[in-house]
Amino acid sequence: MAKPVIGILTWREGHSFKEPGYFRSLVREGQKLGATVFIFSHKDAFPDKKQVRGYVPDGNTWTSRIFPWPDVVIDRCRTAQEGYSEFRKQKHFVYANHTFTNKMSATRLFSNEEGLKKWIPATVDYNAQNLVRMFKNHRIVYIKPGNGTGGKSIVKISRVKDGYRLLGRTKGYAKRNVIFRNLTSLTNWLNNWVRQERIRKGSFMIQQGLDLELLPGHVSDMRLLIQKNDQGKWEVTGEGMRIGGVNNPTSNLHGGGRASTTEAVLHKRFTPEKTREIIAECHNLAHGVVTVIEKHFGRMLEYGLDIGIDKQGSVWLIEVNPKPGRELFRKMGRRDLYQQSIRRPLQYAIYLNEQEQKQEQKQEQKQEQKQEQEK
Ligand SMILES: Nc1ncnc2c1ncn2[C@@H]1O[C@H](COP(=O)(O)OP(=O)(O)OP(=O)(O)O)[C@@H](O)[C@H]1O
Ligand SMILES: [Mg+2]
Structure with a gap:
């Protein structure tokens, strides 16, 4: 060939x-x-x-x-x-990969899938009524752009004794730390924020806040890479944890976060057996998600999943990235995983080409047979 x-x-x-x-x-x-x-x-x-x-x-x-x-x-x-x-x-x-959609539409799609529902945090569009509703059920909410990346323009709001506490970062990563006495002043501030921070014509989403403080003072979450292999099958290449800086509402590496192996973080809070169960559940989630995505969007190549593991050990899908980075593996000291994460898309592309060529050959043969018969 x-x-x-x-x-x-x-x-x-x-x-x-x-x-x-x-x-x-x-x-x-x-x-x-x-x-x-x-x-x-x-x-x-x-x-x-x-x-x-x-x-x-x-x-x-x-x-x-x-x-x-x-x-x-x-x-x-x-x-x-x-x-x-x-x-x-x-x-x-x-x-090798079809186009995908933004964070808000993807979240909506997953929430409507029977097999995925349980892993999707409650999510609604940002507006004043929805904010009131979300605070009825959740002590913490996150507000983030429905089409954002890089941890930009995300705020965490916690209901506190005498009001609401907001922690966040602007597009330019400037910190925000504000206390509001009531919902009206919070809403006024947020209406202004979403106008200033929005990306193109995008809207914002409100999401149930997850308690990801597995290590005291630091939120952490898992980033898992699932890729097609050289046989065209989905396989989890690896996963690791991002640990946020002190009092940071997100774990983003650009926001002062660092990388660690999954076990090192989970063992601090869960037994080895529970840790194994959690990791296995994350893998199940990943396979479920890519199956649903391909059903709706067609052939895909790889996905980076941001997965939240809360203090109770429950697993939540935060985001799926269709063009994921691999830096985490390097920062974790796993050059082998880094190398494999680069090799796999190429191996899959080679496999795909072989399949396409076989398909073409078959069609040509059929065509020839048809012509023979017509003679
Ligand atoms: N509902 C939530 N509850 C708790 N933490 C959250 C929630 N949503 C987001 N976070 C925190 O913020 C981080 C970034 O969120 P998200 O992945 O949605 O944004 P992003 O801009 O795409 O960031 P990145 O490009 O790093 O993936 C998460 O990894 C997590 O640490
Ligand atoms: Mg993310």
């Missing part, structure tokens, strides 16, 4: 890419697996000529040249550039 050609679709400005380190590793691993891998943006594709201007590392910089039309494309575009969405809709390539 000819050497498979794999294109990585991303954002590009000149020779600058959003994730240069990761892309270098992808190209290098691709070579080891006997594939040609290059990076490109939608502006580099020339469908009429069936050619792509692809970028590959060249020492410390990048060099570009013309490549044949890729057999499989992995969409890793995390920042939409002008023209990307239209290009993506045109189905120019065999994509």
